[in-house]
Amino acid sequence: MPKFSVVIPSYNRSTFLKSAIESVLKQDFSDFELLVIDDGSTDQTQTMVNELSERDKRIKYIFQSNGERGKARNNGFDHAKGEYVVFLDSDDEFLPGHLSHLNELSEQHPEVLLLATNYEFFENGKSIKAPIDNIEEGFHDYSVLLRGNPFASNVCVKKSNPSYIPFPEDRTYSAMEDWMFLFSNLWTKNLFLSKKSTVRMNEHPNRSMRFHTDIIQKRELATAFLIQHFSFSKREKKQLKGNTFYFLAIHSYLDHKKAQAIRYFFKSFLLLGPSKKLLILFPKIIVGQKMISQLKNKFRS
Numbered sequence: 261m262p263k264f265s266v267v268i269p270s271y272n273r274s275t276f277l278k279s280a281i282e283s284v285l286k287q288d289f290s291d292f293e294l295l296v297i298d299d300g301s302t303d304q305t306q307t308m309v310n311e312l313s314e315r316d317k318r319i320k321y322i323f324q325s326n327g328e329r330g331k332a333r334n335n336g337f338d339h340a341k342g343e344y345v346v347f348l349d350s351d352d353e354f355l356p357g358h359l360s361h362l363n364e365l366s367e368q369h370p371e372v373l374l375l376a377t378n379y380e381f382f383e384n385g386k387s388i389k390a391p392i393d394n395i396e397e398g399f400h401d402y403s404v405l406l407r408g409n410p411f412a413s414n415v416c417v418k419k420s421n422p423s424y425i426p427f428p429e430d431r432t433y434s435a436m437e438d439w440m441f442l443f444s445n446l447w448t449k450n451l452f453l454s455k456k457s458t459v460r461m462n463e464h465p466n467r468s469m470r471f472h473t474d475i476i477q478k479r480e481l482a483t484a485f486l487i488q489h490f491s492f493s494k495r496e497k498k499q500l501k502g503n504t505f506y507f508l509a510i511h512s513y514l515d516h517k518k519a520q521a522i523r524y525f526f527k528s529f530l531l532l533g534p535s536k537k538l539l540i541l542f543p544k545i546i547v548g549q550k551m552i553s554q555l556k557n558k559f560r561s
Contacts (some may be wrong), residue, residue: 261341261342261343262291262293262318262342262417263289263291263292263342263343263344263358263363263366264289264291264292264293264342264343264344264345264346264362264363265292265293265294265295265335265336265339265340265341265342265344265345265346265419266284266292266293266294266295266346266347266348267295267297267333267337267340267345267347267348268280268281268284268294268295268296268336268348268349269297269299269302269331269332269333269336269349269350270296270297270298270299270301270305270332270350271298271299271300271326271332271350272301272302272303272305272474272503273301273303273305273350273351274301274303274304274305274308275306275349276350276351276462276464277296277305277309278308278312278354278505280348280349280350280351280352280353281294281309281312281319282455283353283354283355284348284354284359285312285316285318285319285469286354286356286358286480287356287357287358288356288357288359288360289357289359289360289362289363290317291429292314292342292346292359293318293319293320293341293342294318294319294320295320295322295336295339296309296319296320296321296322297322297324297332297336298321298322298323298324298510299324299326299327299328299329299331299332299336300324300325300326301321301444304345306321310323313548319454320339322335322336322339324334324439327429328351328429328431328434328454329413329427329432329434329437330426330427330428330429330430330433330437330441331427331429332415333426333427333437334346334426334427334429336541337419337426337532340402340419341552342360342419342420343366343418343420344366344375344416344417344418344419345416345417345419346359346416346417346503347413347416348413348414348459349393349413349461350461351461351464351467352457352459352460352461352462353460353462354458354459354460354461355457355458355460357458358458358459358495359379359459360455361377361414361454361550362375362377362458365377365452365454366418367436369452372399372418372422372450372451372452373417373423373424373449374415374416374417374418374445374446374449374450374451374452375415375416375417375444375451375452375454375455376392376411376414376415376416376451376452376453376454377453377455377456377457377458377459378392378393378454378455378456378457378458379392379412379454379457379458379460379461380413380457380459380461381458381460381461381462381463382460382461382462382463383404383462383463383464384407385459388463389484390410390412390461391408391410392410392411392412392414392453394448395410395453396453396455397453397454397455398452398453399450399451399452399453400450400451400452400453401445401447401449401450401451402442402443402444402446402447402490403496404446404501405439405442405446406496406498406499406503406506407503408439408503409438409439409442411442411451411453412438412461413438414430414459414461415442417445422449422467423445423449424445425444425445426439426441427440427441428440428441432478432481432486433478433481433482433485434478435474435475435478436478436479436481436482437490439482440471440482440485440486443486443490444551445548447490455492458477460462463533471528472511472512472514472515473515475511476508476511476512476515479507479511480504480505480508481507483501487500487501487516490538491514497533498531499531499532501531502527502528502530502531502532503528503532505524505525505527505528505531506525506528506532506537506541507521507522508524508539509524509525509528509541509545510541511522513541513544513545513548516548518545518548521545525538525541527543
């Protein structure tokens with residue numbers, strides 16, 4: 261039995277996937293298996309993965325009909341033979357020492373069922389701080405998710421976990437399945453977060469969070485699902501809804517929908533009250549993203 265089973269779901273991302281796989285193979289901790297779950301790709305994914313698996317038998321290729329990432333991750337979890345299952349998206353990478361650090365954490369906290377590390381965004385050759393950077397190291401429950409999902413899909417799960425709840429597979433919530441998964445699993449358990457950055461998330465135009473109209477719809481639906489299925493206090497429900505409206509205001513702004521962004525902004529303001537993040541966002545909405553981009557380009561030239 262390997263210590264770790266690394267699960268990478270992928271759909272038509274062979275150009276990114278090779279780098280993700282290689283980042284796993286380069287880890288200094290070698291006691292792992294790597295499961296690539298091909299979610300019905302029509303590109304060169306199978307050929308590329310099979311070529312790599314000829315050189316390294318720790319790589320296993322599993323094909324499934326297209327069912328989105330939730331189904332692919334669950335499929336990987338079901339096939340995993342490791343003591344811990346580590347999730348990695350096909351367009352992201354492990355930084356050196358990620359698995360060895362997770363191994364240390366698992367030995368320090370054998371009772372913990374979920375582990376996570378800090379990560380960085382990488383865009384245009386530069387590292388950018390991620391939302392997780394504002395979260396303290398230590399144990400966290402579901403309350404850390406009321407603002408959104410700071411962990412993304414960067415989690416490691418103990419396989420022998422009788423209370424484990426799999427990812428939702430309903431396409432209605434695609435792109436929000438990580439957030440919903442964590443709410444389900446942190447409702448009664450804690451996650452341990454290390455502040456050491458050991459994962460790189462690569463920003464690119466085809467990342468799911470860039471499809472703003474779709475993301476807005478999915479976030480609204482996911483929030484409604486959570487409120488219906490979890491017994492939040494009145495204060496928690498207010499915080500959850502207020503932060504969702506803030507999230508929707510940002511994506512409406514990025515989608516150049518000023519009137520919609522303003523509506524979501526005021527809904528957030530009424531629930532959360534004045535805050536630094538809202539005071540920063542409002543003038544951006546009023547000026548508009550196009551104008552801000554033009555001003556930035558003007559000052560750079």
